[in-house]
Amino acid sequence: MYVLPRQIQLMALYPLPSAIILNKLIISSTSSLHFTCRFSPKPLIPSLFSTTTAAATTSSSTLFQHHSYGPSLYKGHKKHQNTDNFDEENFTRVFDITALRVPSEHCFSLESKLRGHLLNWPRIRNIARVPGDDIDDELKEFIGNNNDAETLTALERRIYGKAEGDGEKMCSVLYRDKLARTFNSTGYVKFQNLAKLSRPKKSKKKREEEEGSGRQRKGLGRNEMALVEVVEEEGSGDEDLSGLLGDDFIRRRKWSGSTRLLLLDERYANKGIEELPEAIKAVLKEHNEESTRLSFEIVRCKLTLFYNYWQMNEVLEVLLPQGMIVPSAFETVGHIAHLNLRDEHLPHKKLIAKVVLDKNKPKIQTVANKIDAIHNDYRTMQLEVLAGNHSLVTTVVENGLYFDVDLATVYWNSRLATERQRLLSCFTHDDVVCDVFAGIGPIAISAAKKVKYVYANDLNPSAVEYLERNSVRNKLERKIEIFNMDGRRFIDSIFVSEKTRAITQVVMNLPNDAAEFLDSFRGIFGKRNKGRQFTLPRIHVYGFSKAQDPEFDFHEQIRIALSEVAFEVEMRKVRLVAPGKWMLCASFVLPETVAFSK
Numbered sequence: 120m121y122v123l124p125r126q127i128q129l130m131a132l133y134p135l136p137s138a139i140i141l142n143k144l145i146i147s148s149t150s151s152l153h154f155t156c157r158f159s160p161k162p163l164i165p166s167l168f169s170t171t172t173a174a175a176t177t178s179s180s181t182l183f184q185h186h187s188y189g190p191s192l193y194k195g196h197k198k199h200q201n202t203d204n205f206d207e208e209n210f211t212r213v214f215d216i217t218a219l220r221v222p223s224e225h226c227f228s229l230e231s232k233l234r235g236h237l238l239n240w241p242r243i244r245n246i247a248r249v250p251g252d253d254i255d256d257e258l259k260e261f262i263g264n265n266n267d268a269e270t271l272t273a274l275e276r277r278i279y280g281k282a283e284g285d286g287e288k289m290c291s292v293l294y295r296d297k298l299a300r301t302f303n304s305t306g307y308v309k310f311q312n313l314a315k316l317s318r319p320k321k322s323k324k325k326r327e328e329e330e331g332s333g334r335q336r337k338g339l340g341r342n343e344m345a346l347v348e349v350v351e352e353e354g355s356g357d358e359d360l361s362g363l364l365g366d367d368f369i370r371r372r373k374w375s376g377s378t379r380l381l382l383l384d385e386r387y388a389n390k391g392i393e394e395l396p397e398a399i400k401a402v403l404k405e406h407n408e409e410s411t412r413l414s415f416e417i418v419r420c421k422l423t424l425f426y427n428y429w430q431m432n433e434v435l436e437v438l439l440p441q442g443m444i445v446p447s448a449f450e451t452v453g454h455i456a457h458l459n460l461r462d463e464h465l466p467h468k469k470l471i472a473k474v475v476l477d478k479n480k481p482k483i484q485t486v487a488n489k490i491d492a493i494h495n496d497y498r499t500m501q502l503e504v505l506a507g508n509h510s511l512v513t514t515v516v517e518n519g520l521y522f523d524v525d526l527a528t529v530y531w532n533s534r535l536a537t538e539r540q541r542l543l544s545c546f547t548h549d550d551v552v553c554d555v556f557a558g559i560g561p562i563a564i565s566a567a568k569k570v571k572y573v574y575a576n577d578l579n580p581s582a583v584e585y586l587e588r589n590s591v592r593n594k595l596e597r598k599i600e601i602f603n604m605d606g607r608r609f610i611d612s613i614f615v616s617e618k619t620r621a622i623t624q625v626v627m628n629l630p631n632d633a634a635e636f637l638d639s640f641r642g643i644f645g646k647r648n649k650g651r652q653f654t655l656p657r658i659h660v661y662g663f664s665k666a667q668d669p670e671f672d673f674h675e676q677i678r679i680a681l682s683e684v685a686f687e688v689e690m691r692k693v694r695l696v697a698p699g700k701w702m703l704c705a706s707f708v709l710p711e712t713v714a715f716s717k
């Protein structure tokens with residue numbers, strides 16, 4: 120099963136639309152605790168997801184109980200609900216959380232001290248940055264370390280020609296002119312954001328973006344999972360540094376150095392300072408005593424989790440009818456995911472495939488469903504492509520080698536990679552290997568890298584084409600001879616031919632029927648010049664058994680096929696392919712009596 124790992128990205132956006140400063144706590148060495156509650160906290164109302172499939176209207180209370188901690192699609196506020204189609208916006212959930220705005224240089228030490236009180240949601244960093252937390256490096260240099268009130272006031276005077284209460288704001292032309300004169304030439308050139316000063320504060324496009332869907336907002340592309348925004352009062356009318364520091368600079372009365380948000384655990388959402396545990400207050404006080412200019416704020420935030428945040432099973436759980444088993448596993452071959460859907464899933468197959476594709480891109484580009492058990496001679500899978508690109512030709516890397524595969528026309532099973540490795544580990548560089556059912560060559564080509572020589576055969580012309588292509592691709596074509604014939608004929612001709620090197624290992628990987636091919640070995644050396652030297656090959660034959668004692672049963676099949684009982688067989692269970700059905704591998708040296716029988 121393949122589960123794609125993902126990275127959380129907390130996006131910085133432009134100043135926030137809606138506006139409430141809920142609780143504000145300022146701790147400084149000169150002040151005691153201030154707590155202002157401008158608005159009464161809103162209780163968190165769990166909002167449920169009603170899906171496009173009628174049957175997915177699961178009872179709210181039940182679901183909420185099941186998801187009491189951590190993010191869930193059954194919690195948070197929905198942005199909007201489009202009931203007609205599968206719409207990624209339907210999976211956006213907004214959570215109210217409380218955060219501590221702390222000086223950036225202290226965020227890591229505070230993070231470790233506040234462990235247990237911080238948000239502990241998968242893939243969400245509990246240290247967040249929002250617009251306005253940082254300042255351009257050029258400006259930082261300009262301010263130096265003196266970001267105390269006096270320096271900041273002086274900076275404001277230099278930028279705006281005034282400080283708070285000094286009178287009217289300058290027009291932008293004069294302002295720019297003044298700024299250009301204020302900075303020396305080096306400073307001006309280095310000052311990236313100066314160009315923005317003459318730009319209108321909010322472009323039409325930006326206003327439209329803001330009014331339109333949240334997904335169109337600046338910096339919020341397809342790959343973002345989460346966004347932290349501080350809920351602050353809009354349009355305070357205060358002069359701000361946004362022109363100078365860029366559009367992302369948040370409006371704040373005073374910039375007091377770089378800050379970060381420490382996201383508090385969800386249980387503190389909408390809580391005031393008095394309601395926070397003593398442990399948090401004690402940590403803040405302790406830090407406060409260490410520095411003369413530390414200030415901490417309790418801020419109310421919105422944490423938005425987008426469609427990209429949710430795992431495949433979480434999305435499918437709300438999309439599929441209640442009680443239906445959510446398909447959670449699939450196999451991958453290169454860029455192709457192949458599902459094995461149950462009958463009950465079939466009416467939803469396209470939806471399931473879309474989610475599998477979305478949640479596993481870019482590694483997965485095609486999602487297909489296996490529509491039938493493998494019955495045909497070439498052991499190919501019957502696949503129906505449900506989502507993504509329709510090509511079933513892909514490349515698999517195994518054992519450091521590249522294998523091109525067309526799943527529509529050839530056999531491939533990634534699950535056998537370990538078994539192939541085990542088998543290869545039995546070979547030495549003196550071996551000459553004969554692969555009777557080679558497919559596109561995972562054993563034959565890997566063996567060619569290690570052994571002296573390989574004879575590889577398959578009945579399927581397409582498999583042989585890929586076998587040739589893969590041997591060339593891996594630059595091993597000089598060590599492999601490829602045949603396209605029935606296994607029985609191949610065994611017969613390869614052992615009879617005088618040109619053939621002495622074969623030491625034979626691989627027979629056609630578990631459904633391989634044992635039936637064993638009788639081909641009867642008398643193979645009897646047909647040849649008796650005066651010659653013969654090497655009895657070691658045969659590795661695969662088979663299935665549903666018997667109570669699968670090893671014994673497979674052993675029996677081999678004895679019957681060879682009409683011989685007195686020889687040693689090493690038997691291994693490879694894997695359980697279905698309930699009660701084992702795949703086995705039997706290895707034995709071809710008995711002399713069989714090889715020379717008449």
Ligand SMILES: C[S@@+](CC[C@H](N)C(=O)[O-])C[C@H]1O[C@@H](n2cnc3c(N)ncnc32)[C@H](O)[C@@H]1O
Nearest residue numbers: 496497530556557558577578579605606628629
């Ligand atoms: C289970 S696959 C194994 C392929 C390869 N060894 C692998 O591990 O991927 C069996 C292969 O035997 C081939 N095959 C089936 N019947 C055959 C026959 N009578 N003679 C030769 N090859 C045959 C199929 O085309 C298929 O590629």
